[in-house]
Amino acid sequence: MIEVRNLGKTFGNVHAVQQISFTVAEGENLILLGTSGCGKTTTLKMINRLLDPDEGTVLLNGTDTATIPPARLRRGMGYVLQHTGLFPHYTVAENIAVVPRLQHWKKEDVRARAAALMQKLGLTWQEHAHMYPHQLSGGQQQRVGLARALAADPPVLLMDEPFGALDPITRNRIRQEFSELEEFRKKTIIMVTHDVQEAFALATRVCLMDKGRIVQMGTPEELQQRPANEFVRAFLKL
Amino acid sequence: MNEFFEFLQSQSGKLAQQTLTHINLTLISVAIAIALGVPLGILIARRPRLAGVVLGFAGVMQTIPSIALLGFMIPLLGIGPQPAIVALFLYALLPIVRNTYTGINGVDPTVKEAARGMGMTGNQVLFRVELPLSMPVLIAGIRTATVINVGVATLAAYIAAGGLGEFIFGGIALNNTHMILAGAIPAALLALLFDFLLGRLQKRLKWRLGLAAVAGIAVLFLAMLLATSSAGKLLAGFTPEFMGRMDGYLGLKKVYGLNMRNVVINDAVMYQAMHESKLDVISGYSTDGRIKAFDLVTLEDDKTIFPPYYAAPLIRSGILEQYPGLESTLNLLAGRISDSVMTLLNYQADFLKKSPENVARNFLRQQGLYRPPRRGNKGVVRIGSKIFTEQYILVEMYRMLIEGHTDLAVSSKTGLGGTKICFDALTNNQIDFYPEYTGTGLLVLLQPPADAITRLVQHKDSVYQYVQAQFMQQYNLRWLRPIGFNNAYALMMQRKKADELHVHTISDLAKITTP
Ligand SMILES: Nc1ncnc2c1ncn2[C@@H]1O[C@H](COP(=O)(O)OP(=O)(O)OP(=O)(O)O)[C@@H](O)[C@H]1O
Ligand SMILES: [Mg+2]
Numbered sequence: 001m002i003e004v005r006n007l008g009k010t011f012g013n014v015h016a017v018q019q020i021s022f023t024v025a026e027g028e029n030l031i032l033l034g035t036s037g038c039g040k041t042t043t044l045k046m047i048n049r050l051l052d053p054d055e056g057t058v059l060l061n062g063t064d065t066a067t068i069p070p071a072r073l074r075r076g077m078g079y080v081l082q083h084t085g086l087f088p089h090y091t092v093a094e095n096i097a098v099v100p101r102l103q104h105w106k107k108e109d110v111r112a113r114a115a116a117l118m119q120k121l122g123l124t125w126q127e128h129a130h131m132y133p134h135q136l137s138g139g140q141q142q143r144v145g146l147a148r149a150l151a152a153d154p155p156v157l158l159m160d161e162p163f164g165a166l167d168p169i170t171r172n173r174i175r176q177e178f179s180e181l182e183e184f185r186k187k188t189i190i191m192v193t194h195d196v197q198e199a200f201a202l203a204t205r206v207c208l209m210d211k212g213r214i215v216q217m218g219t220p221e222e223l224q225q226r227p228a229n230e231f232v233r234a235f236l237k238l
Numbered sequence: 239m240n241e242f243f244e245f246l247q248s249q250s251g252k253l254a255q256q257t258l259t260h261i262n263l264t265l266i267s268v269a270i271a272i273a274l275g276v277p278l279g280i281l282i283a284r285r286p287r288l289a290g291v292v293l294g295f296a297g298v299m300q301t302i303p304s305i306a307l308l309g310f311m312i313p314l315l316g317i318g319p320q321p322a323i324v325a326l327f328l329y330a331l332l333p334i335v336r337n338t339y340t341g342i343n344g345v346d347p348t349v350k351e352a353a354r355g356m357g358m359t360g361n362q363v364l365f366r367v368e369l370p371l372s373m374p375v376l377i378a379g380i381r382t383a384t385v386i387n388v389g390v391a392t393l394a395a396y397i398a399a400g401g402l403g404e405f406i407f408g409g410i411a412l413n414n415t416h417m418i419l420a421g422a423i424p425a426a427l428l429a430l431l432f433d434f435l436l437g438r439l440q441k442r443l444k445w446r447l448g449l450a451a452v453a454g455i456a457v458l459f460l461a462m463l464l465a466t467s468s469a470g471k472l473l474a475g476f477t478p479e480f481m482g483r484m485d486g487y488l489g490l491k492k493v494y495g496l497n498m499r500n501v502v503i504n505d506a507v508m509y510q511a512m513h514e515s516k517l518d519v520i521s522g523y524s525t526d527g528r529i530k531a532f533d534l535v536t537l538e539d540d541k542t543i544f545p546p547y548y549a550a551p552l553i554r555s556g557i558l559e560q561y562p563g564l565e566s567t568l569n570l571l572a573g574r575i576s577d578s579v580m581t582l583l584n585y586q587a588d589f590l591k592k593s594p595e596n597v598a599r600n601f602l603r604q605q606g607l608y609r610p611p612r613r614g615n616k617g618v619v620r621i622g623s624k625i626f627t628e629q630y631i632l633v634e635m636y637r638m639l640i641e642g643h644t645d646l647a648v649s650s651k652t653g654l655g656g657t658k659i660c661f662d663a664l665t666n667n668q669i670d671f672y673p674e675y676t677g678t679g680l681l682v683l684l685q686p687p688a689d690a691i692t693r694l695v696q697h698k699d700s701v702y703q704y705v706q707a708q709f710m711q712q713y714n715l716r717w718l719r720p721i722g723f724n725n726a727y728a729l730m731m732q733r734k735k736a737d738e739l740h741v742h743t744i745s746d747l748a749k750i751t752t753p
Binding site: 048050070071072073074075076079081083085086087088089098099102148 | 346351352354356362370
């Protein structure tokens with residue numbers, strides 16, 4: 001469904017990403033795993049064209065994404081930002097409604113969808129719908145961020161540390177809840193994390209990166225059983 | 239206090255009209271500034287390379303003194319509301335452009351990225367995220383611009399655009415506190431009101447609604463304004479002072495039956511506007527150097543409504559007794575300077591940029607009156623003057639005469655604001671004499687009943703005799719012999735135009751302007 005070929009991106013003289021290639025089949029969960037600064041976010045943003053690659057191409061169902069208008073491309077890809085990035089002037093309900101409204105959904109449908117998602121993610125309409133992001137806890141903000149990305153039911157989901165900045169216990173719980181959602185199971189997901197446990201819990205395949213390059217890619221079992229080198233072994237604490 | 243309210247009541251029609259004009263000027267200019275400034279601010283937020291140039295330009299506009307900016311507008315746009323609106327617009331531009339730019343730049347980049355990431359187009363990011371989030375900063379800019387413009391719009395009265403400035407400047411010129419307050423208080427209230435309303439708006443503004451309202455206001459008022467400006471007939475420009483005086487426009491109406499299109503305008507830009515042929519008739523002073531500079535003629539006051547303003551030293555009796563030679567020395571100038579000579583001297587100082595000292599020395603040399611200073615130390619005579627060229631020149635002449643013809647020394651205090659200040663300095667024994675005008679002595683200082691004035695102003699000598707007697711009796715001050723010229727109010731036209739229309743007296747003018 002998504003094919004990434006030889007992506008490369010340079011900022012000044014920092015090679016943020018070099019020769020990244022992978023394919024993600026429909027319904028698969030690919031986890032980009034790696035140390036801080038290894039180019040995970042950069043890779044993700046090149047997939048929805050928030051960044052233009054210096055080298056390489058991204059294909060969506062066989063079409064080069066460079067030929068798809070960015071706005072249209074992105075409406076078909078839910079995006080969860082590393083730092084939630086909620087709209088501070090919108091309420092929770094309005095934040096969740098952003099993409100459906102861009103797609104001119106009917107008002108009742110938007111509201112129903114938002115209410116349903118909120119419920120699934122452990123927020124209640126009465127209590128939270130009319131709150132503003134700054135009135136929410138960090139965990140609640142991340143839930144709203146997830147709901148916003150899921151709202152228009154996009155086939156693809158890009159998630160950049162969706163459970164980052166949470167304490168381990170909350171983090172585990174939200175992750176657990178999330179992985180049980182039907183949305184999670186039927187979507188094609190590319191997710192960034194630097195938490196090994198999280199990666200293994202959610203991944204169909206893991207893509208382990210270091211210094212802008214892919215070090216090893218495979219199912220969690222493959223990585224665990226046949227680590228490619230010392231870095232992989234150390235990173236996975238084997 | 240009661241008197242003030244009576245004044246307001248008597249002027250209520252004009253007050254309402256000028257307040258409305260003031261609001262118009264402010265709102266139109268701010269609306270145009272918003273209509274252009276917000277897009278400009280958005281543009282430079284998108285293209286930071288342009289930011290320096292645009293903000294620099296708008297910043298320079300703001301540093302130009304308002305009256306100068308209004309002056310620059312005259313050759314381009316003439317006088318009246320249009321140039322005033324353009325000038326006000328230029329003033330409002332900077333706060334609006336700058337705040338739009340800062341506001342948009344201040345939006346959290348993560349939020350902008352999120353907006354793009356959700357699939358918003360450039361315009362959607364702008365209208366749904368950037369503008370709403372920068373709205374408080376943007377509105378603060380609009381508030382600043384509006385409050386500045388309520389203030390600057392008072393200066394619109396300088397170039398015949400009306401507004402509350404007419405009361406303020408009229409009041410200052412006529413030394414009428416009620417009139418000043420009748421302009422200043424509503425202006426201050428307007429500033430507060432706009433600030434308050436915009437503050438409210440900030441909290442509940444629907445962006446598109448606001449934009450529509452702004453555009454609506456601009457178009458509506460502009461249409462109203464353009465509809466009212468007409469052309470064709472002769473147009474007079476009068477100073478605020480002239481408008482409010484019996485020996486000014488009021489008298490012209492009453493005695494000559496003059497009824498012509500007129501606008502209120504500042505003295506400093508009036509001559510220029512006339513020179514640019516934006517005005518056909520102006521009120522001025524008969525010895526002004528600009529008469530020569532711009533080749534103007536004064537219309538004869540054939541029914542004598544303008545009182546004579548013969549200049550003469552107004553002096554403390556005490557100093558004359560103390561230094562017996564002083565009176566004859568000061569009187570050396572008596573009868574020596576005619577209207578046209580004084581106009582020429584003013585012209586030399588104002589337009590040929592000679593110092594008043596040089597002008598005075600040259601004149602005294604020509605008259606054979608100049609003698610080098612004797613550097614005497616028999617005592618000191620203190621001379622005062624008001625702040626305009628003619629007075630400076632006269633003071634220099636008197637200084638040279640005293641220093642050359644007597645053993646007295648001189649200390650001069652030039653630049654005593656106005657009539658009242660000079661006169662108070664004199665009666666409080668801070669100066670010994672200053673050049674004063676008989677008309678001013680009569681109308682500003684003595685202020686006799688109206689019928690006495692009408693009777694007196696018919697003759698040059700009767701005014702002089704009256705002020706001489708009254709000042710002696712009331713203040714123990716003496717008027718020495720008049721210098722010769724009469725710096726009275728006069729109506730003026732360009733020589734060419736006056737000849738063309740065969741207008742030489744005010745009666746001629748009344749005839750051709752009255753239907
Ligand atoms: N806009 C930018 N300008 C300059 N350098 C950048 C920019 N964005 C990223 N970089 C650099 O590119 C490299 C990769 O950054 P990236 O954000 O992709 O890392 P990451 O793997 O997401 O790290 P983290 O886990 O800390 O989020 C880093 O060295 C970073 O400093
Ligand atoms: Mg990152």
